[in-house]
């Protein structure tokens with residue numbers, strides 16, 4: 447078993463580990479985005495296309511594989527056009543990843559939380575409708591319409607007076623950010639999932655709508671039923687006062703940095719992380735792990751560097767060599783034959799000289815992972831002489 451493992455890992459380089467780590471991170475970000483932010487239809491399309499492609503590869507379905515091969519660009523463009531909103535959310539989410547982020551709501555304290563939870567309890571008891579938004583890490587500007595800037599300290603009387611039915615600002619939503627009532631009278635996007643709001647009206651649909659397209663937490667107090675509902679990540683949950691305080695506390699805690707001021711690394715989502723690493727390792731073994739050594743032969747040009755201006759190479763000068771390289775398949779993927787040359791320093795050549803090589807010393811732009819098996823011819827004769835003066839040449843021509 448140990449011998450098998452050693453054999454398996456023998457050709458591994460540090461670069462391969464880095465390779466797998468980068469792909470794991472990209473896969474993890476994609477999985478989280480697909481799970482939390484992408485629409486159901488994009489999830490279905492992505493899973494469907496991936497499954498079809500893998501099946502086609504596995505069963506060696508020639509036509510389907512060719513269709514993917516040649517139609518990949520068209521498929522990607524179509525997906526980008528159709529799912530542009532999902533992709534935009536994905537990038538917004540990426541820039542708000544905790545790894546890159548420090549606290550955005552540091553000034554919220556337990557006093558604010560107590561005041562907010564007491565306000566919603568009082569409003570629920572008195573059947574006063576209310577809609578309160580607590581932004582997460584994602585920007586909300588794109589989703590909000592209208593509104594009046596308030597920028598006032600959170601307080602129980604202020605919250606009650608804003609949502610009082612006789613108050614001119616009671617319609618719409620209030621945003622509370624960084625411990626302050628930022629804006630009131632905001633219009634939120636409505637959810638299309640009518641079945642989720644169980645007979646409620648537009649206030650609940652607006653709360654659900656914003657929670658579907660952002661990571662904000664939204665509280666709704668129902669004027670009709672006297673209930674308090676909490677919306678997050680497209681989910682509605684009827685809660686009591688104690689739960690309001692607890693959920694708000696968790697929401698603000700998630701966004702705040704650790705006590706020493708450094709950003710916290712997210713430790714949740716272990717399963718998704720494990721799946722991302724597993725898929726990256728599988729992909730690496732499938733696509734990049736090749737132990738069979740192959741040989742390929744290339745015609746490579748000779749480049750003469752540093753030729754002094756008064757010297758010239760006597761024709762016929764050797765222009766190409768035939769180089770045979772060996773290595774594993776992925777190493778050849780790193781070779782660009784058009785950029786590879788045999789580079790000779792012409793300044794070192796005096797008169798007529800025979801240049802030999804066995805190790806491919808003068809080869810440029812050949813990845814170190816590839817071994818030089820042979821260079822043909824094994825030596826070339828190069829002669830350098832002083833340039834003849836133009837006038838002497840033309841006199842001779844006249845004679």
Ligand SMILES: Nc1ncnc2c1ncn2[C@@H]1O[C@H](COP(=O)(O)OP(=O)(O)OP(=O)(O)O)[C@@H](O)[C@H]1O
Pocket residue numbers: 575576577616617618619632633634635636645646647648649650651652667668669670671
């Ligand atoms: N898109 C919106 N953005 C913000 N607030 C909205 C939006 N649509 C409606 N509202 C608020 O909801 C109020 C209407 O509530 P409605 O009765 O239709 O909803 P509801 O979910 O049944 O709420 P309730 O249970 O309190 O009656 C409006 O007066 C307005 O204040």
